[in-house]
Amino acid sequence: MTEVLGHAATAGSARERLIQDFLTGHLPEMTSVVSGMIVDSTGQRSKQQDIVLMLKSMPRLRFASGHDLIFQEGTIATFEIKTQISPSVLESIADNIESVKRLKPTTLLGAQLGDIDWPYNRILSVVLTYGGSNLHVIGEKLNALSDASKPDVYLDLTKGILIKNEGLLFPQFGSDEYLCYDDAAIGLARLLALLSKVTGRLVMRSVEWEKYIS
Numbered sequence: 001m002t003e004v005l006g007h008a009a010t011a012g013s014a015r016e017r018l019i020q021d022f023l024t025g026h027l028p029e030m031t032s033v034v035s036g037m038i039v040d041s042t043g044q045r046s047k048q049q050d051i052v053l054m055l056k057s058m059p060r061l062r063f064a065s066g067h068d069l070i071f072q073e074g075t076i077a078t079f080e081i082k083t084q085i086s087p088s089v090l091e092s093i094a095d096n097i098e099s100v101k102r103l104k105p106t107t108l109l110g111a112q113l114g115d116i117d118w119p120y121n122r123i124l125s126v127v128l129t130y131g132g133s134n135l136h137v138i139g140e141k142l143n144a145l146s147d148a149s150k151p152d153v154y155l156d157l158t159k160g161i162l163i164k165n166e167g168l169l170f171p172q173f174g175s176d177e178y179l180c181y182d183d184a185a186i187g188l189a190r191l192l193a194l195l196s197k198v199t200g201r202l203v204m205r206s207v208e209w210e211k212y213i214s
Contacts, residue, residue: 015130016050016081023051023079026192031076031199032056036068038075040103041211045069047099051079053124053195055203071212072103073205076198077124085132085156087141094149097125101148106208114201117168121205124198126153126191135159135180143177153191154178161187169194 016035024033031053038046048067054060058074078100080093105121112120132138135154139162142150152169154162162178163169170190173179181187 012081012083015083019079019081019128020051023053023195027053027195028200030056030202032060034060034068034070036060036063036070038070038072038078038100038103040072041106041208042104044103045099046078046103047096049078049096049100050081053077053079053199055205057204058207071207072123073105073207075100075123076203077126077195079126079128080151082127082129083131085127085129085138087133087137090127090138090141090145093127093151094145097151098146098149100125105205106211107206109206110204112201112203115197116201118198118201119168120203124153124195125151126155127151128155128191129157131158132156135162135182138162139176139178139180153194155187155191156184157188158184159187160184161190163190163194169197 020033034052034054035050036052037048038052052070053076054070054074055076058071060071060074061069080096082089100123108121135156138154142154152164160182162180165172165176165179170179181190
C-alpha cells in the first residue's frame with residue numbers, strides 16, 4: 001500500500017503510522033503509543049523516536065506536530081521503523097538507541113504487579129523493518145555493537161526476528177547473543193508476546209518532579 005506513495009519521506013511516515021495503529025489496536029490499554037523525544041531531569045534528550053510506548057499514568061508534553069516530549073520515567077519501549085535495513089544503516093540506529101539508554105530516572109521508587117521478569121526501570125528497544133539483509137548478517141553486525149547501543153529486538157517483517165538471549169523475554173537458549181527465528185509470521189507473533197509481557201504489567205513509577213523544575 002505504501003509503495004504507491006513514491007516520495008520516501010511520505011512513505012516512511014505512512015509506514016510508521018501503520019505500525020503505530022497496529023500497536024494501538026493490539027497492546028494492553030495501560031499504554032499510549034506516541035512519538036517524540038524522551039527527556040530526563042538533567043536536561044538530556046534522546047534523539048527523535050519513531051514510536052514510544054509510554055505509561056498512561058504518566059504525563060507528557062504534547063505538541064501540535066505530534067512529536068511530544070516524553071519523560072524518561074514514563075517510557076516503556078522505543079521503536080525505530082525503517083523501510084530497508086542493511087548492516088551500514090545499523091550505525092545510526094545504534095546512536096539512537098544509545099541516546100535513550102543514557103537517560104536517568106529521578107528515582108527508582110515505585111511498584112509493579114504482573115510479570116516482573118523484565119527489569120523495572122529498563123526501556124525496551126525495538127528495531128522494525130519492512131525488509132533488509134539476511135538475519136544472520138544483521139546478527140553479526142549487532143554482536144559487534146557496544147552493549148549500550150544494541151537493540152533488544154530486531155524484527156524484519158519479511159524474514160523473521162532476533163531477540164536478545166538474556167532469559168528475560170524468552171527462556172535463554174545456547175550461548176548466542178541473539179535468539180534467531182527465520183520466519184516472519186513467528187517473528188511477529190513473538191514480538192506481540194514479548195510486548196504483552198512488558199506492557200501488560202501494572203506499573204506505578206515515582207517521580208521527583210522538583211528535579212525537572214530546578
